[in-house]
Amino acid sequence: MYDYIIIGAGVIGSTIARELSKYDVKVLLLEKENDVTCGASKANSGIVHGGFDDKPGTVKAKMCRKGNRMFEQLESELHFGLEMCGSLVMAFEEEEFETLNELLERGITNGIHDMVILDHDQVMEMEPHVNPEVKGALYCPSSGITSPFELTIALAENAVANGVDIKLNAEVVSIEAGDIFKVSTIDAMYEAKVVINAAGAYSNMVAGFVGADNFKIIPRRGEYILLNKNQGYLANTVLFQCPTKAGKGILVTRTYHGNLMLGPNAQEVSEASDVGTTLEALTYIVEQARKSVADFDLKKTLTSFSGIRATSDRHDFIIEESTVKNFINVAGIESPGLTSSPAIGLEVIEIIKSMGYTLEPNPNFNPNRKPTLIPKSEDFDGSTDAKDPKKHIICRCENVTEAEIVDAIHRGIPVNSIDSMKRRVRAGMGLCQGAYCGERVAAIIARELNIPVEEVPKRGGGSSTLPHRESRWFYKEIKKNETDM
Numbered sequence: 100m101y102d103y104i105i106i107g108a109g110v111i112g113s114t115i116a117r118e119l120s121k122y123d124v125k126v127l128l129l130e131k132e133n134d135v136t137c138g139a140s141k142a143n144s145g146i147v148h149g150g151f152d153d154k155p156g157t158v159k160a161k162m163c164r165k166g167n168r169m170f171e172q173l174e175s176e177l178h179f180g181l182e183m184c185g186s187l188v189m190a191f192e193e194e195e196f197e198t199l200n201e202l203l204e205r206g207i208t209n210g211i212h213d214m215v216i217l218d219h220d221q222v223m224e225m226e227p228h229v230n231p232e233v234k235g236a237l238y239c240p241s242s243g244i245t246s247p248f249e250l251t252i253a254l255a256e257n258a259v260a261n262g263v264d265i266k267l268n269a270e271v272v273s274i275e276a277g278d279i280f281k282v283s284t285i286d287a288m289y290e291a292k293v294v295i296n297a298a299g300a301y302s303n304m305v306a307g308f309v310g311a312d313n314f315k316i317i318p319r320r321g322e323y324i325l326l327n328k329n330q331g332y333l334a335n336t337v338l339f340q341c342p343t344k345a346g347k348g349i350l351v352t353r354t355y356h357g358n359l360m361l362g363p364n365a366q367e368v369s370e371a372s373d374v375g376t377t378l379e380a381l382t383y384i385v386e387q388a389r390k391s392v393a394d395f396d397l398k399k400t401l402t403s404f405s406g407i408r409a410t411s412d413r414h415d416f417i418i419e420e421s422t423v424k425n426f427i428n429v430a431g432i433e434s435p436g437l438t439s440s441p442a443i444g445l446e447v448i449e450i451i452k453s454m455g456y457t458l459e460p461n462p463n464f465n466p467n468r469k470p471t472l473i474p475k476s477e478d479f480d481g482s483t484d485a486k487d488p489k490k491h492i493i494c495r496c497e498n499v500t501e502a503e504i505v506d507a508i509h510r511g512i513p514v515n516s517i518d519s520m521k522r523r524v525r526a527g528m529g530l531c532q533g534a535y536c537g538e539r540v541a542a543i544i545a546r547e548l549n550i551p552v553e554e555v556p557k558r559g560g561g562s563s564t565l566p567h568r569e570s571r572w573f574y575k576e577i578k579k580n581e582t583d584m
Contacts, residue, residue: 101127101264103451104282104291106271106305109140110247110440111432112297113254118444120261122458127289128255128263129282131270131301133556134519135512136251138299140437141522142323142374142406144350144363145247146337148435149186149239151206151214152347158416160209162439162446167241169441177253178470179246180355186242186337187222189391190234195341199237202342206239214239228333229392242337246355247437248522249471252512254440257468259511261461267513271298274308276423293456295427295447300371300409302430311421314430315412318371320405321363322380324388327399327530330359333392340391349387351395356525359395361388368407376403401532408433418446420454427451471507471523473500493543494536496529501543508547515548517541518558 103119105112108130116128130137150164174181190196199216206214215238222229222236259265266284275281280294298305306312331353340348354360362384381403388395411417411431416439421428427450429443436443452458473489475481475498481490488502507523508514517533517540520526526540527533533540537557545552 100279101125101289101291103127103293103295104129104280104289105295105297106282107138107297107299107302108135108251108255108265108267109138109297109299110136110251110254110437111140111299111429111443112295113140113251113258114440114444115295115297115429115447116258116263116265117254117261118448120258120263121461121464123461124458126258126263127291128258128265129269129271129284129289130265130267133268133516134514134522135255135265135267136248136522139406139408139433140251141248142404143247143321143434143437144323144352144360145245145354145437146186146350146352146435147181147183147243147245148438149206149211149214149242150209150435150438151202151211151237151239152342153205153209153435155205155208158418159435159439162416162418162442163435164210165442165445166435166439170243170245170438173441174245176466177250177257177468179249179253181243181245182355183241183243184336184353185238185240186339187217187226187236187238188339188341189222189229189236190341191230191232191390192341193234196235198341198343199235202237211239211241213241226335226338228394229338230390238336244337244352244355245437250437250440252471252523253468255512256510257466260468261464265512271305271308274305276309276426280309280425293425293427293451293454295429296421297429297432299432300407302409302428306421306426306428306430309421309423309426311423311426311428313422314417314428316371316431317410317412318368318373319408319410319433320366320368320373321408322366322376322384322403322405323360323362324381324384324403325354325401326359326361326395326397327401328357330395330399331357333359333395338391340387349384349391351388351391356528358401361385361395363406365408371407371409374405374407376405401530416443418443418450420450425454471503471510472525473503493539494524494526494529496531496535497525497527499524499526499536504540504543505547508544515544515550515554516556516558517544520544 102124153160269284338351491501541555
């Protein structure tokens with residue numbers, strides 16, 4: 100029997116698991132997909148938000164700013180990738196300065212005192228490639244970028260290294276409440292004193308198993324376009340458009356690894372599993388993104404993808420012991436959920452203590468996790484036919500070696516798909532999108548796990564991509580639509 104079962108191994112479930120691993124308790128982390136981070140945690144903007152956008156007094160505002168301040172320490176321990184590059188909310192009309200001032204005041208109320216409003220010349224000096232019609236911008240230096248799936252993997256790996264059990268392909272199909280919870284997956288049943296529901300877009304369904312679904316989740320799909328690294332120079336900071344009643348506008352940002360990313364849009368969908376992309380939405384994203392940065396080259400498109408945001412009908416984060424004793428809901432965690440995740444983990448610990456549980460420290464807890472990727476200097480002498488695994492290049496686009504792949508396989512979380520490896524070491528993230536390295540990665544996984552290579556899938560559930568071979572079609576269709584406007 101477990102002390103705690105956490106349902107959902109996205110960034111929220113994984114950070115809760117890591118926080119609990121600091122204590123002498125028995126924890127199980129359940130995930131319905133074949134890897135951690137297969138939901139919203141792998142398909143979002145990867146922005147560490149400053150916290151100026153959230154309504155003061157909300158749980159979002161509290162968690163976002165607290166979480167933001169925790170990221171640098173977290174990065175020093177887990178090495179997932181972080182750059183505090185700052186953000187700009189840009190105004191292209193004089194009347195939008197009123198909104199910028201409102202955001203400034205909101206940020207000050209939320210405890211952010213390093214923001215400043217820039218004029219046209221200051222913006223252009225900071226971001227020479229933005230639309231020169233920009234009138235000014237709100238600058239927040241404490242915003243940043245990270246790799247969302249690498250963060251989630253790092254949290255989960257560290258939790259497992261500190262004693263947390265993890266079960267993948269373990270979709271919860273029922274929960275029997277009582278003095279002890281009986282949590283049933285498709286092929287097993289587990290018992291626990293406390294259940295923590297961090298199931299993202301499925302959190303209302305999981306809560307419904309025990310009658311604790313006093314909220315509704317509205318799935319909202321956001322689509323993105325990812326361009327090659329040679330387009331990353333177009334954005335030095337995170338570039339937001341000034342929000343309007345119609346929404347926050349389309350984001351243009353450099354990713355932590357140097358690609359240029361556009362998006363997302365926002366569309367309510369009926370199914371939380373609907374992570375497809377549409378030409379209509381992607382055309383809209385391109386059109387709107389060009390208002391911020393006009394000169395990105397769509398021929399450099401690598402892929403598109405989408406993610407589901409778990410928006411609740413309460414319009415705020417839900418972090419509470421439910422109406423069912425010892426059942427904790429952590430639901431409705433949409434943006435800025437990634438930024439808030441470290442603080443949400445601490446909040447759950449406080450809820451557990453308030454429920455009367457004593458948490459004794461784990462004397463063997465180790466907060467540190469070594470990086471998965473090994474930096475390589477310009478004189479790195481690796482090759483695709485090297486005998487030394489540390490120099491044997493498997494992915495040419497991203498310079499990934501056999502040794503890095505082998506290391507990632509044996510870190511405590513089962514890795515059995517090409518996409519799972521891609522999220523860990525970036526093999527397949529480059530220009531060829533895995534056309535060269537995919538089979539080579541599969542062969543290493545098969546060898547290390549002692550399974551037939553035919554049993555190594557390309558991807559697990561929750562994947563949605565625009566295949567690289569279709570990027571030329573995508574470019575032509577978007578350009579045609581742009582010409583017709």
